[in-house]
Amino acid sequence: MFIQLTNVSKTYPNGVRALIDTTLRIDKGEFVFLVGPSGAGKSTIVKLLFREEQASRGQVMVNGKNLSRLRDGRVPYFRRNIGMIFQDFKLLVNKTVYENVAFALQVVGASSKEIKQKVPAVLALVGLDKKADFLPTQLSGGEQQRVCIARAVVNNPPLVLADEPTGNLDPETSWDIMKLLLDINKRGTTIVMGTHAKDIVDSLRKRVIAMERGRIVRDEEKGVYGNEF
């Protein structure tokens, strides 16, 4: 067991019940799609796994850590084992591709030797080794998302969380990004991805967890996007 949610509920301070009595288990090395309409609770699960939010009730275990017992001071160290991929990439526009990735290593105190070694390797992995000195504004959307992925995996985390990574991309580019994520998954990294991309989910036939109004309504291996929403 790698991720385990046990009877987890999340009520936000404004009274919204985003997650209701949810139990969920994800094993190491899995590729999981979280699907469902906006506000169904996908983002809340991602936030709970990242310890951006804490459960109101129930227990969240990630990589052997009980997140409700994790002290605030330990959260940064916990997060170093998780790569985050965003719909809007969240790149620093005044830094080059190389610097954007190196930044993630710098702020966790990596040595310059380590940085010089790891950054070119991960840029080669995402196919951007020729554009290391470009600024994000000189790149296409797909290329920017590759930088974001490179930054997420440069530390070689066991878990990658992706919140609608193809939401801002055209279908063809989306497929390139999915191939990249599948490659990363093949290396043993667990990937949890929230998405609205029906055709991607339907053709990849991975595990699908469908959510609606704060509850899991369907959880199947080799699943499809479904017609319930």
Next chain:
Amino acid sequence: MSFNAIRYAVTETFLSLKRNGWMGLASVATVAISLIILGFAVTLVYNTTKITGNIESNIEISAFVNTAATAAQVQTLQNEIQQLPDVKSVSLISKEIALQQYQASLNNQVLSDLGGSNPLPDKFVVKAQLPEQVAGLAGKIGSLRGIDKVNYGQGVVDQLLSFTHWARWVGISIIALLSIASIVLISITIRLTVYARRREIQIMKFVGATDWFIRWPFLMEGLILGIGGAVLGGIVVIYGYENLVSYIQANLSFVPVVKDQGFMVILAAVLLGSGALIGAVGSMFSLHKFLKV
């Protein structure tokens, strides 16, 4: 903290100082001005305390003995006063000595005019332990048999005491208000930096940077602005005060001003400490809410 983290913090600090150029200069100037006023307020308070302290410790009670009293009675009176509580010292100025002093002050004119008689009374000069005790002690001495009249500059003591009290409080209030103003300005400067770099801070939180790692560059920027202002203000205060002291000693020598190296060193340390504190508090204010991710 690792070497890499320190190098990162230092680089970021100076980049940010460069980026914020004018705003940083404005905060340094504000801190400097605040600390200049603070410095002069401190020297003023220190001087008035010293001066009033001098005056306070010199307040004397003059008790005049009935001219009919015999030498034995005068001696008894001196013993009685000596035994009153709160008395620090008693000395007798006999009428002969009083006349001599009087004469000396009038160029030896009086003695011949008086034709040999001495109209002056014997006088006790009494000092109290504390200035606050002067009024009560004077009352007790006045009620002794054989004492005609008591003088102690009535009212002056009370006024002096209330003035020092008042001066101290005004000084402290001005200093407090200026410190708050400087803290607000530094915090605005740092807020600009934090705001300009809010995306970076968010990403740092996402990739697992610790709060202290994120704080250091901002804290250092605040400290540098605060200490920069303190150095500038300190130079003005110390150079200005030394010149003022020389001027007063040359032209207004009756005004007792304090001039000692120890006080200057303490003043410099106080200004530097205040500058650093203002910088640190200012930057922490601005960072607080941005660290919650």
